[in-house]
Amino acid sequence: MNGEKLLVVRDLKKHFLPKKKFLETSPAPIRAVDGISFTLHEGETLALVGESGCGKSTAARTLLRLIEPTSGQVIFCGTDLSGLKETEMRHLRKEMQIIFQDPYSAVNPARHIGHILQEPFEIHGFRDKKENAEKAKQLLEQVGLPLDHFNRYPHELSGGQLQRVGIARAIALKPKLIVADEPVSALDVSIQAQVINLLLDLKEKLDISYLFISHDLGVVEYFCDRVAVMYLGKIVEIADSEQIYNSPQHPYTIALLDAIPRLESGRTKSKAPIKGDIPNPANPPKGCAFHSRCPIKEKQCEEKIPALKEVAPGHHAACFLKH
Amino acid sequence: MPSPELEIQDLTVSFSTPRGKLIAVNGISFHLNPGETLALVGESGCGKTVSALSILRLLPEPPAQILSGKILFDGQDLLSLRAKALQNLRGHSISMIFQDPMTSLNPVLTVGEQIAETLLRHTTMNRREALQKSADLLNRVELPSPKEKLQYYPHQLSGGMRQRVMIAMALACAPRVLIADEPTTALDVLIQAQILELLESLKKEMSILIITHDLGVVAETAQRVLVMYAGEIVESGPAKALLNDPFHPYTKGLIASIPKLGGKKKSGARLEEISGNVPSLDQRPSGCPFHPRCSWAMETCKTQNPQLRKVESQRQVSCHLEPGSL
Numbered sequence: 001m002n003g004e005k006l007l008v009v010r011d012l013k014k015h016f017l018p019k020k021k022f023l024e025t026s027p028a029p030i031r032a033v034d035g036i037s038f039t040l041h042e043g044e045t046l047a048l049v050g051e052s053g054c055g056k057s058t059a060a061r062t063l064l065r066l067i068e069p070t071s072g073q074v075i076f077c078g079t080d081l082s083g084l085k086e087t088e089m090r091h092l093r094k095e096m097q098i099i100f101q102d103p104y105s106a107v108n109p110a111r112h113i114g115h116i117l118q119e120p121f122e123i124h125g126f127r128d129k130k131e132n133a134e135k136a137k138q139l140l141e142q143v144g145l146p147l148d149h150f151n152r153y154p155h156e157l158s159g160g161q162l163q164r165v166g167i168a169r170a171i172a173l174k175p176k177l178i179v180a181d182e183p184v185s186a187l188d189v190s191i192q193a194q195v196i197n198l199l200l201d202l203k204e205k206l207d208i209s210y211l212f213i214s215h216d217l218g219v220v221e222y223f224c225d226r227v228a229v230m231y232l233g234k235i236v237e238i239a240d241s242e243q244i245y246n247s248p249q250h251p252y253t254i255a256l257l258d259a260i261p262r263l264e265s266g267r268t269k270s271k272a273p274i275k276g277d278i279p280n281p282a283n284p285p286k287g288c289a290f291h292s293r294c295p296i297k298e299k300q301c302e303e304k305i306p307a308l309k310e311v312a313p314g315h316h317a318a319c320f321l322k323h
Numbered sequence: 324m325p326s327p328e329l330e331i332q333d334l335t336v337s338f339s340t341p342r343g344k345l346i347a348v349n350g351i352s353f354h355l356n357p358g359e360t361l362a363l364v365g366e367s368g369c370g371k372t373v374s375a376l377s378i379l380r381l382l383p384e385p386p387a388q389i390l391s392g393k394i395l396f397d398g399q400d401l402l403s404l405r406a407k408a409l410q411n412l413r414g415h416s417i418s419m420i421f422q423d424p425m426t427s428l429n430p431v432l433t434v435g436e437q438i439a440e441t442l443l444r445h446t447t448m449n450r451r452e453a454l455q456k457s458a459d460l461l462n463r464v465e466l467p468s469p470k471e472k473l474q475y476y477p478h479q480l481s482g483g484m485r486q487r488v489m490i491a492m493a494l495a496c497a498p499r500v501l502i503a504d505e506p507t508t509a510l511d512v513l514i515q516a517q518i519l520e521l522l523e524s525l526k527k528e529m530s531i532l533i534i535t536h537d538l539g540v541v542a543e544t545a546q547r548v549l550v551m552y553a554g555e556i557v558e559s560g561p562a563k564a565l566l567n568d569p570f571h572p573y574t575k576g577l578i579a580s581i582p583k584l585g586g587k588k589k590s591g592a593r594l595e596e597i598s599g600n601v602p603s604l605d606q607r608p609s610g611c612p613f614h615p616r617c618s619w620a621m622e623t624c625k626t627q628n629p630q631l632r633k634v635e636s637q638r639q640v641s642c643h644l645e646p647g648s649l
Contacts, residue, residue, distance in 0.1 A: 051512070051513060052482075158603075160600060188366040188536065188601065189538075189577055189581060190366060190576060190577060190580050190596070191366075191601075193580035193581075193596035194596045194597075196594055200593060215511065215512065216512075217512075217584070218581070218583060218584055219582045221582065222582045245584065255513060259512045259513050259515065259516035260539065261515070261542060261543045262542065262543070262584070263539055263542045264542070264583075274517075277481045277484065277514065
């Protein structure tokens with residue numbers, strides 16, 4: 001955890017401009033990611049958590065430059081990514097890979113698994129076909145798939161098996177960073193556990209850092225050293241996993257933790273669920289974005305935007321009432 | 324013991340496919356008591372949705388075919404009813420809500436028209452009364468500014484709001500039975516909590532059959548649970564007892580494999596997992612369908628499929644092992 005800074009994100013923004021409608025002046029931009037900053041150290045696992053539409057997936061894609069950021073800085077292994085040309089970027093992409101949520105739409109259905117796993121090598125200039133095939137077979141073994149899957153097609157595999165292929169492809173070039181975008185949420189419960197355990201094993205063996213995008217705080221607790229909670233394009237709380245789960249500070253984090261259905265207890269009647277939906281990011285509420293749903297809001301929350309402040313060592317939260 | 328509201332006896336459903344006839348639901352029997360909330364739990368492909376859809380004959384036939392069984396409601400077998408009689412029942416005495424409210428609502432009709440449609444079909448209300456009642460229903464499901472929302476089209480609503488509209492439609496004729504097929508799976512956790520709260524408030528008014536893969540949802544809503552695997556019920560019992568002390572190795576594995584809050588400290592960094600995959604319908608294992616993934620499997624499990632048997636006054640399990648020996 002005390003390793004070098006692998007990834008530094010500074011005030012990253014991604015605004016989408018909606019299509020202009022007839023006679024409309026300039027439409028308000030959708031602030032999908034609105035100024036997030038964090039640091040990921042080598043060997044660390046950081047989770048980005050939030051509801052759908054909070055910008056966590058956009059953040060992941062923007063920092064890999066799969067979509068271009070509006071502004072902000074992403075420094076990976078000491079290199080600022082924003083100025084890089086496509087060829088230089090491609091070179092760096094060896095070190096930063098992504099695993100997607102839906103394994104079926106992440107692979108080419110017309111290519112067999114062996115081909116899918118050899119592709120990263122071909123793209124990055126490894127020309128020896130025999131060697132590439134050999135490496136692809138080793139990858140299958142590493143992710144716990146039988147060798148006869150080499151010649152199978154994606155539709156012949158189950159969701160869990162295909163997600164293993166997605167993982168194998170991500171580790172093919174021995175990256176330093178893997179961005180895992182909801183890697184288990186499309187999988188059945190009994191398969192989820194297998195895939196999480198596989199990701200944990202690979203982290204140990206290959207010394208990978210993960211940026212783990214998820215909406216499931218239960219999974220995140222198992223997997224992550226640090227957690228960043230996002231709401232409407234901003235990080236509202238970031239801390240060590242233990243701090244987030246034991247002493248959450250932001251009312252949104254508290255609500256998320258409370259809302260998880262628990263096996264042990266049965267329904268707790270005292271639970272007052274947060275009312276309403278996540279607001280439209282094109283037209284976010286004034287002041288603190290969460291005030292429209294916040295159970296403890298005050299007058300000032302409607303006017304001013306709270307900054308992310310340190311509430312305990314290493315624990316930052318953006319709420320007026322907590323510091 | 325009051326007589327059950329709904330009783331399913333020996334239901335078997337198959338699908339005709341290019342690979343032959345596949346059995347999706349294999350002779351299951353269960354009942355739903357008046358005022359009870361019963362959960363049907365399992366992973367994808369275990370037959371839980373097919374069972375639920377069979378109750379109202381909502382499966383496309385063909386390719387689906389109900390090979391055997393009875394579905395008893397109000398003293399009649401729903402499987403022997405004519406189409407017309409079934410239509411009188413659907414949305415009136417038995418209603419259903421589905422997983423994805425976007426694909427289950429009609430995108431070109433307003434919310435008001437869709438709810439009123441149910442009322443116009445089943446009651447003697449005129450259009451104006453039906454729309455008034457629709458607004459009341461939207462109010463009942465706690466949709467803000469219900470009168471205004473009658474004019475909305477589904478795409479103007481968020482996922483949680485759409486699910487509320489679905490529930491309002493299902494409640495329109497005050498049904499006796501509500502079948503909820505993964506009602507919160509497509510929703511965010513905060514919205515899920517809201518919808519579960521809403522379902523909780525309906526419990527007094529009707530019997531609910533909730534279909535889910537999420538054992539947390541089961542613990543929060545259901546009184547009784549049926550666990551399905553490969554088209555069969557492998558365990559059933561009161562929710563609390565079953566979740567605290569599962570008898571079937573599959574139930575036990577399923578519970579263990581859920582990441583629980585605070586669980587990392589208790590059990591270390593790794594999650595317990597069930598090895599292998601859910602068998603596909605055309606590769607059903609011999610004997611007990613769970614035996615290839617079961618760590619307790621014995622020789623008999625490979626050849627003989629255990630019958631669902633009573634082990635305690637309210638609990639049943641289909642396993643060759645003695646309950647409590649896991």
